[in-house]
Each structure stands twice: as structure tokens, then as C-alpha cells.
Amino acid sequence: MENTIGNKLYNDVLKNHKRELEAFDKQKREIHRLWNIDAETAKYLFEYIVDLAPKKIIEIGTSNGYSGFWISAAAKVSNGILETIEVDEERFKLSQNNLKNQTNIIQYLGLAEDIIPTLENKYDIAFIDAGKIGYINYIKLLLPKLKDDAIIIADNVISHKKSVQEYIDFMKSDNQFENELIEIGTGLLISKFKRNRV
Numbered sequence: 001m002e003n004t005i006g007n008k009l010y011n012d013v014l015k016n017h018k019r020e021l022e023a024f025d026k027q028k029r030e031i032h033r034l035w036n037i038d039a040e041t042a043k044y045l046f047e048y049i050v051d052l053a054p055k056k057i058i059e060i061g062t063s064n065g066y067s068g069f070w071i072s073a074a075a076k077v078s079n080g081i082l083e084t085i086e087v088d089e090e091r092f093k094l095s096q097n098n099l100k101n102q103t104n105i106i107q108y109l110g111l112a113e114d115i116i117p118t119l120e121n122k123y124d125i126a127f128i129d130a131g132k133i134g135y136i137n138y139i140k141l142l143l144p145k146l147k148d149d150a151i152i153i154a155d156n157v158i159s160h161k162k163s164v165q166e167y168i169d170f171m172k173s174d175n176q177f178e179n180e181l182i183e184i185g186t187g188l189l190i191s192k193f194k195r196n197r198v
């Protein structure tokens, strides 16, 4: 993606947060089942989000906080806040420690299905990266929580195509979404939402 300001800011984060990023790399090597997005996807998301200048972002699936680190770093540029949900207590605790220096993150421990209905904000961006079968439920619960022109980004739409097929079909069948497949990492589906578009 051509994005010079985003690219410069990305390099600044790499330089200024070297120690935190090395700690993420170490965890990735030592702990199985973190399922982090890869570095290329992190860079893409960072630059994409800097460009959108969001105020409120919701992430479903924190794991140890790697994607949350990059998303919150991008949101910081526009004084935005990331809220992120994780159901697994161990990964939640890891993420709390990994993200302790980020000042613009609110973390929730619990099932996204329980927490989303309690959220009071309206979001510019939703990043969906939790249980794959659950994507269809998350988006249905998220709909009333999205701003009228929100962006929804779903990960693993290539690697877990079968498990997320119901989600993909739903997004394609509803005129409120304009979808674009981004073939990096495990595959991102970026959906531009226009509420009530017919």
C-alpha cells in the first residue's frame, strides 16, 4: 500500500518500541497457540488505520496483544482508542502485561458474545480475529455498535475460508457492505459499511 506518512510512522514505532516488539517475537517463539497476525499484516493494518484516523476501534480476539499493539499505535495518531476482547484468561493476562505501556487501550476479559451487547461506544473500525465459526455472530452483534460508515476487517478469510464461509456469504449478500479481499498473511476481508445502503 502506498502510504508515505503511515510508512514513516510505522518505522518510528519499530524504532521506538524495539523492546516491546522483541518481547512479542520471543513469546511467539516460546508459546504455542497465540495465533498472532504476521508482521506484514501488522504493517498493512497500521498504515491502513493511520490513514482512516479513527476515534474508536473494537477488536474481537486479543490473544497476547500483538495486533492490539499495532492497532492502538495507529489509533494514537488520531487520538483514537482501542477496545479489545479476549476470553482466555492466560492470554488476557499476557496481553495486559504486553500492553501496559499503551495508554489508549481498554481490555475486556470474557466472551465477545457476552461483552459486545454491553459496549456503549459506536466504532469506526471493527477488527475480527477470534473463533472463526463465531465471526457471523460477532458481526450481527456488532452491527448496532458500528458508526454508519464503519470499516470491518476480518482476518483468516483465506486460511480458514470454510469456517468463515457463513460470514463471507453474509457480508456479500448485504448491500450495506462493500467487500475487498486483501491477500496478505492469512487473508483479510475489508468491508466498507454504509448503513441502510440498498
Ligand SMILES: C[S@@+](CC[C@H](N)C(=O)[O-])C[C@H]1O[C@@H](n2cnc3c(N)ncnc32)[C@H](O)[C@@H]1O
Pocket (backbone or CB within 6 Å): 034, 035, 036, 037, 060, 061, 062, 063, 064, 065, 066, 067, 068, 085, 086, 087, 088, 091, 110, 111, 112, 113, 129, 130, 131, 134
Ligand atoms: C487468532 S487469536 C487473536 C490474535 C490477535 N488478534 C493477534 O493477532 O495478536 C484469537 C483469540 O480469540 C480468542 N477467542 C476465541 N473465541 C472468542 C470469543 N468468543 N470471545 C472472545 N475471545 C475469543 C482466543 O482465545 C484467541 O486468543
